[in-house]
Amino acid sequence: YIYIFCVSKLEQHWRDPDVEEVIEYLTHTSDVIKENAAAYLQHLCYNDDNIKSKTRSLNGIAYLVALLNHDKVEIQKNACGALRNLCYGKRNDENKIELKNRGGIPALIHLLRRTQYEDVRESVTAVLWNASSSPHLKGQILDEGLNVLVKNIIIPFSGWDADINRRLNPQGKFPPVFKNTTGILRNCSSADYEGRRKMRDCEGFIPSLLHAVNSSLQSLNEIDNKSIENCMCILRNLSYKLQEVVDRDYDQNYPVTTNTSSTWNMLPSQLNEKHKTTCMSSKQKKTKQLSEQTGNNIYAVMPPRQGRPVEMLWQADVIGTYVHLLRHSSNPDTLEATAGCIQNLTACYWKPSIDLRGEVRKARGLAELVDLLRVDECDSVVNASAIALRNLAIDQKNCDVLGGWAIKELAAILPEPTEQTTTRRRHSDETIASVLAALNEIIRNNDMNAKILFQERGFIKMKGIMNAKSNTYNSKVIKYTAHVLNTMYKHKTLHEFYKQNGYKENDFLNHRLLNSKSLTSSPQSTLHRPRGDMGQPTHFTNKGKQITRPQRSEEYRMQKMNQSVDSLSRTYGNGLVSSHFDPHADLYATVHKNRSQQVQPSTWNQLEQASASPDSWV
DSSP states (O other), rough: OOOEEEOOOOOOOEEEEOOOHHHHHTTTTHHHHHHHHHHHHHHHTOOOHHHHHHHHHHHHHHHHHHHHOOOHHHHHHHHHHHHHTTOOSSSHHHHHHHHHTTTHHHHHHHHHHHHHHHHHOOOOOOOHHHTTTEEEEHHHHHHHHHHHHHIIIIIHHHOOOOGGGGGGOOOOOOOOOHHHHHHHHHHHHSHHHHHHHHHSSSSHHHHHHHHHHHHTTGGGTTTHHHHHHHHHHHHHHHHHTTTGGGGGGTTOOOOGGGGHHHHHSOOOOTTOOOOOOOOHHHHHHHHHHHHHHTTTTTTOOOOOOTTGGGGGOOHHHHOOOOOOOOOOOHHHHHHHHHHHHHHTTTTTSHHHHHHHHHHHHHHTTHHHHHTTTTTTTOOHHHHHHHHHHHHTTTTTHHHHHTTTTTTHHHHHSSGGGGGGGGGTHHHHHHHHHHHHHHHHHHHHHHHHHHHHHTTTTHHHHHHHHHHHHSSOHHHHHHHHHHHHHHHHHHHHHHHHHHHOOOOOOHHOHHHHHHHHHHGGTTTTTEEEEEEEOOOOOHHHHHHHTTOOOOOOHHHHHHHHTTTOOSSSSSOOSSSOOGGOOTTTSSSOOOOOOOOOOOOOOOOEEEEEHTTTOOOOTT
């Protein structure tokens, strides 16, 4: 390190240099001094935002970027170490922008491409991981480095190869450089449509991610590591608005049919009216016009084409992988991302979403998602699971299966009338709204489900929400609650049942809210449409904490298994039965991170062949 010898009339001693002197030494003619200055600056910047800001103002970032082109490996590593600290944290976005303005991104990618040293690669990717959290840098990182990151790091370390005979099985054990790189691309995957498009079309990227995740299922001891978490977050974000691969504006061209019309914004007197329609009513005319505008392709499935890796995202086999992760992982971020993958895959209007809703049921994924509703210590996991169930309940068979037992878990999440303060509630407003959306979809066309919701004290809890003091809940929760209460009363066969329990029409219907334009039944309303998310955590989330799900009794598990409406054993395109659909596996399982068991009975090669099976609906 650097020391300065001070001479004065009173004393002679060595002292540490200050920031200005250290930055000046970055341009010294001696390579040894440059190396030590970069290392010492890294030390000074550690957890000190004032030093980081001062370094930027003294042009230190520009000097460090220049050192990235140096031939000496130690100088490269020390410069990366200093830049990594300078770019760490949300409060240092100005440093990240300065790195971009000084040509730091191209310099880092160039160093990554030309270096042969693993520790230099690790240092470079650590800088890029910190820098990629800034929205101002995501686009440039993808433009400059996506192909380099995927070709040089993601593909080789994932074990995937285009030749199935050359694929390796890392069993979920990945080096730090792979963790860093997946962290970079995790941040960049949340950028925008163009970013998602580039990553979806990048050759070998999606197959490598899925291969890496599948490898972790062979050794469940590694299923909760950061690399797998990053992979699942990327897959979740790449599955967001997936129908845009065939129609970028599909979300504006949502299908409108007479079967999806709702009477939620009608008054009770209007519910009894029979509307006469001609062979071409106004709603049908609107549907015909929309069909002509979109070319009748809104439900079309793009056939597999060579060079389109994005199609692997909606293969039926991925559902088995995701359900297996839901069953065995104890990492809350991995669980949230995995539930988010299912949520996003089932959130569109095209045929893949329709088919995948059934695939989740056949894989017994409904049971795993319902199980996650009981994870009170991680609000984001409950939120993602609830919205995934809401999207899945659009399928009528799923709705029938969920009605008997999911309603109980969903209703249990709603706060009791005695818990109507934010300090006593277990979940955020966003999660409560998601639960209400799921309940609404499950009871919408099933009066028995509506009756079960009433019996599970759902009505009492929702009345507590409606009667709570102002500002206790946000407007979204209030509106959704009013909608669900209205849906419960829409079932005329239950009116006598409600009356016997002492409740009448005014207890269910809020006429002021029902007449509000904000409660429109348009499919543009998030309560009436499947919903996808990018997976932004809520403030209730406990990050970095493993979760534990209670073990269900054997009697309960067998009861729910017998309620399944589909055969659990399925044959895939190549005739192999995926190990993820083992009919003898527990429907519910206690989550432990350290597991010694292996996934049986398929071998790794069999799993690889199964994952390469053709699209089941093309």
